[in-house]
Amino acid sequence: MTEGRANIVVAKNNFHGRTISIISFSSDLTARAGFGPFTPGFRTVPFGDSAALADAIDENTIAFLLEPIQGETGIIVPPDDYLPAARSLCTDFNVLMIAYEIQSGLARTGYTFACDRWDVVPDMYLLGKALGGGVVPLSAMVADRNILGVLHPGEHGSTFGGNPLAAAIGTTVVAMLTRGEFQARSAELGAHLHRRLRALIGDGVLAVRGFGLWAGVDVDPALGSGKQISLRLAERGVLVKDTHGSTLRFAPPLVITEQEIDWAVVQFADVLRA
Numbered sequence: 001m002t003e004g005r006a007n008i009v010v011a012k013n014n015f016h017g018r019t020i021s022i023i024s025f026s027s028d029l030t031a032r033a034g035f036g037p038f039t040p041g042f043r044t045v046p047f048g049d050s051a052a053l054a055d056a057i058d059e060n061t062i063a064f065l066l067e068p069i070q071g072e073t074g075i076i077v078p079p080d081d082y083l084p085a086a087r088s089l090c091t092d093f094n095v096l097m098i099a100y101e102i103q104s105g106l107a108r109t110g111y112t113f114a115c116d117r118w119d120v121v122p123d124m125y126l127l128g129k130a131l132g133g134g135v136v137p138l139s140a141m142v143a144d145r146n147i148l149g150v151l152h153p154g155e156h157g158s159t160f161g162g163n164p165l166a167a168a169i170g171t172t173v174v175a176m177l178t179r180g181e182f183q184a185r186s187a188e189l190g191a192h193l194h195r196r197l198r199a200l201i202g203d204g205v206l207a208v209r210g211f212g213l214w215a216g217v218d219v220d221p222a223l224g225s226g227k228q229i230s231l232r233l234a235e236r237g238v239l240v241k242d243t244h245g246s247t248l249r250f251a252p253p254l255v256i257t258e259q260e261i262d263w264a265v266v267q268f269a270d271v272l273r274a
């Protein structure tokens, strides 16, 4: 690798937050417009296309950063051979595979990590959100010691990094996940949620995507934007975030019950009918 010429390959239509390096390669204009200066060194390839990834990797590529399932874009699930192919390419070309599992990780899809669905182990996981148990802000970069070991104690500080309360909560979340109970709940109740949502296809719903307690639902645009529908749902006590256009993202708490799912889907069906 040429010193100072490193590049990182990223996937089109990603969402990795709003820090300056991240929005440097964001396809989302609302996150980029009016900001800058941007960080160079990123190459964007279509999500789900391993041939494009192979073409983009050169001798200066150090990492491939991707969401195994693209969340903010509408819960877009890649072809089944994509993650295994990306893993092989990263191994063959000595490129770090970085799985951004901020939304998809920690049992959301019925697996501990979405990568598990395809039996893929990346070199790094980026985690957040649920890691703080919904109580404290907490994020983490997780990797083996041979990767993390390049930073020595005291070399890379952070004001809030290692915050004792947040770290204690994160450790508890990880301990809870070792029991497998939440992954199983997410898989079982998620199958129920997806069944109930798919039953609305033809009655205002065009498509349902995702796994576990995570569903991207495309609504007929004639019925309103995702934002408008999510506000109508909020009036009924159902919190569902819109993504782009007329797509909604259902991501209920992993402790939700089957009865609560049924109630929420009835509210959704009523809103679509109204």
Ligand SMILES: Cc1ncc(COP(=O)(O)O)c(C=O)c1O
Pocket (backbone or CB within 6 Å): 015, 016, 017, 018, 019, 071, 072, 102, 103
């Ligand atoms: C998936 C995801 N990543 C990152 C962020 C925010 O990241 P940051 O606080 O680094 O901008 C959000 C929320 O805005 C998010 O939904």
